[in-house]
Amino acid sequence: MQIRYFGHTDVGLSRExxxxxxxxxxxxGVFVVADGVGGRxxxxxxxxxxxxxxxxxxxxxxxxxxxxxxxDAAARVGQLTQLVRGAIQNACYMIHSMGELDPEQRGMSTTxxxxxxxGGIGVVGQVGDSRVYLVRKGEVAQLTEDHTLINYQxxxxxxxxxxxxxSRAKNVITRAVGHKDYVEVDTLPIPLFAxxxxxxxxxxxxxxxxxxxxMAFFRDMDVEDATLEAVRFANDCGGxxxxxxxxxxxxxx
Numbered sequence: 525m526q527i528r529y530f531g532h533t534d535v536g537l538s539r540e541x542x543x544x545x546x547x548x549x550x551x552x553g554v555f556v557v558a559d560g561v562g563g564r565x566x567x568x569x570x571x572x573x574x575x576x577x578x579x580x581x582x583x584x585x586x587x588x589x590x591x592x593x594x595x596d597a598a599a600r601v602g603q604l605t606q607l608v609r610g611a612i613q614n615a616c617y618m619i620h621s622m623g624e625l626d627p628e629q630r631g632m633s634t635t636x637x638x639x640x641x642x643g644g645i646g647v648v649g650q651v652g653d654s655r656v657y658l659v660r661k662g663e664v665a666q667l668t669e670d671h672t673l674i675n676y677q678x679x680x681x682x683x684x685x686x687x688x689x690x691s692r693a694k695n696v697i698t699r700a701v702g703h704k705d706y707v708e709v710d711t712l713p714i715p716l717f718a719x720x721x722x723x724x725x726x727x728x729x730x731x732x733x734x735x736x737x738x739m740a741f742f743r744d745m746d747v748e749d750a751t752l753e754a755v756r757f758a759n760d761c762g763g764x765x766x767x768x769x770x771x772x773x774x775x776x777x
Contacts, residue, residue, distance in 0.1 A: 525641060525643070525644065525716060525718070525774045525775070525776070526774070526775045526776065527550040527553070527641060527772060527773070527774060528747050528772070528773040528775070529548050529550060529555065529747060529770065529771060529772045529773070530747045530748040530751045530752075530770075530771055531546045531548055531555075531557075531751065531768070531769065531770035531771070532751050532752055532755050532768070532769060532770075533545075533546060533766065533767065533768040533769075534728075534755050534758075534759065534763075534766070534767045534768075535766055536728055536758070536759065536763035536764065536765055536766050536767050537759055537762065537763030537764070538762075538763060538764045538765070539765065539766055541568065542568065542766045543559065543560030543567035543568040543571055543634075543766055544557070544558065544559050544560070544571060544726050544728070544766040544767070544768040545557075545558045545560075545568070545571035545572040545574070545575045545634075545768075546558070546575065546724070546768050546770050547575040547576070547578075547579055548770060548772075549579060549583075552579075552582060552583060552586055552589065553589065553593070553640055553641035553642055554578070554579055554582050554583075554638070554639075554640055554641075555638070555639045555640075555641075555722070555724055555770055555772055556574075556575040556578050556579065556636065556637070556638050556639075556724070557575075557635075557636075557637045557654050557724040557725060557726055557768050557770050558570075558571035558572075558574045558575050558634045558635055558636045558637070558654065558701070559571060559634060559635045559652065559653075559654050559726040559727065559728075559766065559768070560632070560633075560634045561632075561633045561634055561635065561652075561697060561700050561703075566628065566629045566632040567632060567633075567634060569622075569629060569632055570619050570629075570632040570633055570634040570701070570702050571634040571635075573615075573618070573619060573622065574615045574619060574634050574636050574701050574702070575636075577611075577614060577615035577618055577619075578611045578612060578614075578615050578636065578638060581607075581610065581611035581614050581615070582607060582608075582611050582640065585607055588603070588607070589604075589607070589640070589642055592604060592642055592643065593642040593643035594643070595643075597642050597643035597644060597645040598644070598645060598715070601645055601647070601713045604640060604642055604645060604647045604713065605647055605711045605713055607640070607647075608638055608640050608647045608648075608649035608709075608711055609649060609709045609711050611638065611649070612636055612638060612649050612651060612701065612707070612709045613706065613707065613709060615636065615701055615702075616651075616701045616702055616704075616705065616706060616707045617705050617706065619632065619633065619634070619701055619702030620702045620703070620704060620705040621705070622702075623702060631703075632702055633700035633701060633702035633703040634652070634700060634701050634702060635651060635652025635653055635654040635697065635700060635701070635726070636649070636650070636651045636652060636654070636701045637649070637650055637651075637652075637654040637655060637656050637668060637724045637725075638650070639656055639722050639724060639772065641716065641772070641774070644715060644716050644717075645713055645714070645715065645716060646713070646714050646715075646716045646720075646722065647711060647712070647713045647714075648667050648668060648710075648711060648712040648713075648714070649709055649710070649711050650668040650669070650671075650709065650710040650711075650712075651671060651699050651700065651701050651707050651708075651709055651710070652670075652671050652697050652699060652700050652701070653670040653671060653672050653675075653697055653727050654668075654724065654725065654726045654727065654768075655667075655668050655670070655723075655724070655725055655727075655730050656668045656722065656723070656724050657722070657723040657725070657739070657742075658714065658720065658721070658722060659720070659721035659722075659723065659739075659742050659743060660717070660719070660720050660721075661719070662743050664736060664739045664742065664743070667712055667714070668710065668712075669710060671697060671698045671699035671700075671710075672695075672696060672697055672698060673696040673697075673698055674691055674696070677691075716774055717774070718774060718775050718776045719773075719774070719775070720773075720774045721742060721747075721771060721772065721773050721774070722771070722772040722774075723739075723742055723754075723769065723770070723771050723772075724769075724770040724772075725754070725767075725768060725769045725770070726765070726766060726767065726768040726769075727765060728758055728763075728764075728765035728766045728767035728768065729754055729755070729757075729758045729767050729768070729769050731758075731764075731765065732757065732758050732761040732762070733757075738757065741753040741754060741757070742754070742771065747771045747772075747773045750771055751769045751770070751771045754767075754769045754771075755767050755769055
C-alpha cells in the first residue's frame with residue numbers, strides 16, 4: 525500500500541498551551557495521536573513521551589513488521605495485534621514510572637490512539653477518548669470506543685443521551701496511559717483497501733463532530749486540505765480544547 529498522510533495540531537482558542545502530540549512514520553506504517561489528560565501534571569510531557577515510546581517499541585520490531593507485511597499478513601494478525609498492545613502497555617509502564625520518580629510529573633497521563641499499517645491489514649490500538657475513524661466508499665465509521673465515564677453510563681443505560689449532553693462528568697476518562705503502571709488496551713484489526721482513509725483525532729475535534737456532515741471534508745477534500753479544514757471547523761465551533769487531526773490515505777503501490 526502507498527500511504528499519503530498529513531497531520532496538524534492547534535492549541536485551540538481557550539487553552540494556553542498544547543498538550544496534544546502526534547507522530548507519523550509511513551515507512552514503518554505507524555501513526556499515533558495522544559492527548560495529555562487535563563488536570564494532570566505535565567500532560568504535554570506524557571503525550572509526547574507516549575508517542576515516542578510507542579514508535580520506539582514498534583521500530584525495534586521493524587524487521588518483523590516488514591516480514592509480516594510482505595507475506596500473508598491476515599494469517600499473522602495476532603502478532604500484529606500483540607505488537608500494538610505491547611507498545612501501548614510499555615508506554616503506560618514507562619510514563620507511570622517517570623511520574624513515580626519525579627514529583628513534578630507525578631500523576632501525568634494521556635490518551636493514545638494508534639494505527640499500524642502492515643500490508644493489507646491495519647491494527648487499531650486505543651486507550652482513552654481520542655478516536656480513530658475509517659472513511660470507506662464515502663461512509664465514515666468510528667473504529668474506537670471512548671473510555672469515558674459518560675460512555676460507560678450510556679452503554680449501561682444509567683443516563684440518557686440528553687443527560688449526557690449536560691453532564692459534569694463529560695471529561696472523566698476511565699482509562700489512560702500512565703495513570704497506573706498497567707492499562708487495558710482495546711485493539712481492532714481490519715482489512716485495508718485502496719481508497720481507504722483513516723483519521724486519528726483528539727477530542728478537541730471530535731467533540732464538535734456530532735453529525736455525519738461534520739466529517740464531510742474527509743470524503744471530499746485531499747488529505748492536507750481535509751486535515752486543515754477539520755482543525756478550522758473545531759476552532760469555528762469554539763476551539764475549547766487542543767485540536768489534533770492526522771489523516772491517512774491508502775492507495776495501490
